Amino acid sequence: MKLPTSFLPLLLLLSSFSFSSSATKTDDFLNCLAKSSDSTTISKLVYTPANSTFDAALTYSINNLRFAQASTPKPLVIVTPTTESQVQNVIYCTKKTGLEMRIRSGGHSYEGFSYVSSLQFIVLDLRNINNVTLDLSTKTAWVDSGATTGELYYYISRATSAYGFPSGLWSNVGVGGILSGGGILTRRTMGEDLFWAIRGGGGGSFGVVVSWRVNLVPVPPIVTVFRVFRTLEEDMTNIFYKWQSVAPVFPNELDIRCNGQVILSNSSTRSDKKTMQMNFESLYLGPASEVLAIMRERLPELGLVREDLFEVSYIQAMVFFSQFPIQAPPEILLDKTISPRPAFKGSSDFFKEPMPIEGLLGLWDYMFQLPDNQAFLQYTPYGGRMNEISATALPFLYRAGYLYMFNFYAVTCPSREKFAEETARMDWVRTVDEYLTPYVTSNPRSAYVNYVNVWMGQNNPTGSTSYAQASQWGKRYFGVNFDKLVVLKTLADPFNLFRHEQSIPVFSSYSDM
Ligand SMILES: Cc1cc2nc3c(=O)[nH]c(=O)nc-3n(C[C@H](O)[C@H](O)[C@H](O)COP(=O)(O)OP(=O)(O)OC[C@H]3O[C@@H](n4cnc5c(N)ncnc54)[C@H](O)[C@@H]3O)c2cc1C
Ligand SMILES: *[C@@H]1O[C@H](CO)[C@@H](O)[C@H](O)[C@H]1NC(C)=O
Ligand SMILES: *[C@@H]1O[C@H](CO)[C@@H](O)[C@H](O)[C@H]1NC(C)=O
Numbered sequence: 001m002k003l004p005t006s007f008l009p010l011l012l013l014l015s016s017f018s019f020s021s022s023a024t025k026t027d028d029f030l031n032c033l034a035k036s037s038d039s040t041t042i043s044k045l046v047y048t049p050a051n052s053t054f055d056a057a058l059t060y061s062i063n064n065l066r067f068a069q070a071s072t073p074k075p076l077v078i079v080t081p082t083t084e085s086q087v088q089n090v091i092y093c094t095k096k097t098g099l100e101m102r103i104r105s106g107g108h109s110y111e112g113f114s115y116v117s118s119l120q121f122i123v124l125d126l127r128n129i130n131n132v133t134l135d136l137s138t139k140t141a142w143v144d145s146g147a148t149t150g151e152l153y154y155y156i157s158r159a160t161s162a163y164g165f166p167s168g169l170w171s172n173v174g175v176g177g178i179l180s181g182g183g184i185l186t187r188r189t190m191g192e193d194l195f196w197a198i199r200g201g202g203g204g205s206f207g208v209v210v211s212w213r214v215n216l217v218p219v220p221p222i223v224t225v226f227r228v229f230r231t232l233e234e235d236m237t238n239i240f241y242k243w244q245s246v247a248p249v250f251p252n253e254l255d256i257r258c259n260g261q262v263i264l265s266n267s268s269t270r271s272d273k274k275t276m277q278m279n280f281e282s283l284y285l286g287p288a289s290e291v292l293a294i295m296r297e298r299l300p301e302l303g304l305v306r307e308d309l310f311e312v313s314y315i316q317a318m319v320f321f322s323q324f325p326i327q328a329p330p331e332i333l334l335d336k337t338i339s340p341r342p343a344f345k346g347s348s349d350f351f352k353e354p355m356p357i358e359g360l361l362g363l364w365d366y367m368f369q370l371p372d373n374q375a376f377l378q379y380t381p382y383g384g385r386m387n388e389i390s391a392t393a394l395p396f397l398y399r400a401g402y403l404y405m406f407n408f409y410a411v412t413c414p415s416r417e418k419f420a421e422e423t424a425r426m427d428w429v430r431t432v433d434e435y436l437t438p439y440v441t442s443n444p445r446s447a448y449v450n451y452v453n454v455w456m457g458q459n460n461p462t463g464s465t466s467y468a469q470a471s472q473w474g475k476r477y478f479g480v481n482f483d484k485l486v487v488l489k490t491l492a493d494p495f496n497l498f499r500h501e502q503s504i505p506v507f508s509s510y511s512d513m
């Protein structure tokens, strides 16, 4: 779940600018594409609603079903290029026809930014650009944006068991979005500033990243993993309370994250038989004996025993963290359809202080307001390698001084018949957000750009968006790095071709007066 701390991208695509304002923008776009690319090749990679396969091509990687409704705006065209030059042509033709473009890699945007727009739009879907090429002599891998983290982990493991790459959990998340942010440019030709911006400045603002070169990280032959569950009746609250301050200062080799939810249990003291349950989920880069020793000293309250621990290869640990059975063959990481896809609304925060017990109990009370298994709390500890990187080294700045990232989400009910329930769920998320205010960071209240949340504000659909307006979410995602991102955006993409609801705005002396 930690952000990649070491990577060198890649190739970016930009091109020159012009507009056409035709009523048949789809035809203009398709004609442009057929002219600029090999027309027989490209036509097999283009879907319009006239193709019977259009719906399947669209829903293929929609992760949040809240944006898979009949009422969700649909693209005019989906293009699934297989080469860089086709990507360039898509960008060129999008500009030429004045359509909006949404860039999609793994489709895991919390708010559907990669496949929804309120304006007429096309989807540039990178699913076919998904090679992972290892270069063990330099301990690097080239990974294309359309690959998933599961594919990245898998292909590294096929080449070597001595290295891994720390990206996220869940194998279906796209590399493009998770590593993100966009000429054909390499690190040298784009310059160090733009190279800085795309590694954390959020996807969809600076261009299309086609491929990333990542530094592999050494891993031991055997790692230890565990996932143990504790309920309220099993002292969960006190264990979690202590976790908050010890987890960020564990040795660098140890990561323990927590996930909370309401379950039904016969040992519950409540009449509705609900209880809160927290799972403590861990990766240790070393043997089980060392985990037990560290836990005895630092978090004995968890009561960890040897039977809780599994010594496995690094790739089996990745299988485990994608919520598959620990002995499942690693090929399961290549399956892009297997992970659950809920409809959900989420929000993120960072904590600098542990939440006091009363605060935790209040949060559990909110959790009890919903049925079991309908809301989820996710805690990702900071510290370790994260702390060794300065707040301005990359756009992502919540590092030293932060205890953990918190992310919660509720399952929602987006179908038209369930409108009241949907509203109630969304209200619940808002209420919990407000409840957390005194406990989380403030001025600005921080949030993680990979967990985008449109409630913080949005760019105007057309025309420019002022710096002040964009600061409402920009400063929450990027803090002091936001200003630099705006300057770099203004230089790199002055006409704001690469945009979405919360992309970095172009500084305009007009709207910013
Ligand atoms: C189930 C689940 C698990 C997750 N686990 C983790 C985790 O463990 N750690 C973590 O840090 N985050 C995690 N996330 C958040 C995840 O990192 C973001 O949702 C990320 O943006 C998804 O990337 P994607 O390519 O799948 O998404 P997409 O929806 O395809 O893209 C997300 C954004 O990036 C833009 N973008 C996509 N590709 C490119 C590209 N090639 N060039 C430029 N812009 C691009 C899109 O336009 C969009 O704005 C998780 C999310 C989900 C839903
Ligand atoms: C979509 O339909 C067009 C027109 O029939 C065809 O040329 C194209 O190959 C189809 N696209 C796909 C991906 O099958
Ligand atoms: C992916 O790898 C294959 C086989 O090596 C190669 O033919 C193809 O051009 C590569 N694709 C990209 C987009 O680099």
Ligand SMILES: *[C@@H]1O[C@H](CO)[C@@H](O)[C@H](O)[C@H]1NC(C)=O
Residues within 6 Å of the ligand: 264, 265, 266
């Ligand atoms: C609770 O106990 C009953 C009776 O023993 C049993 O049938 C049921 O499965 C239990 N429920 C849970 C959630 O454990």
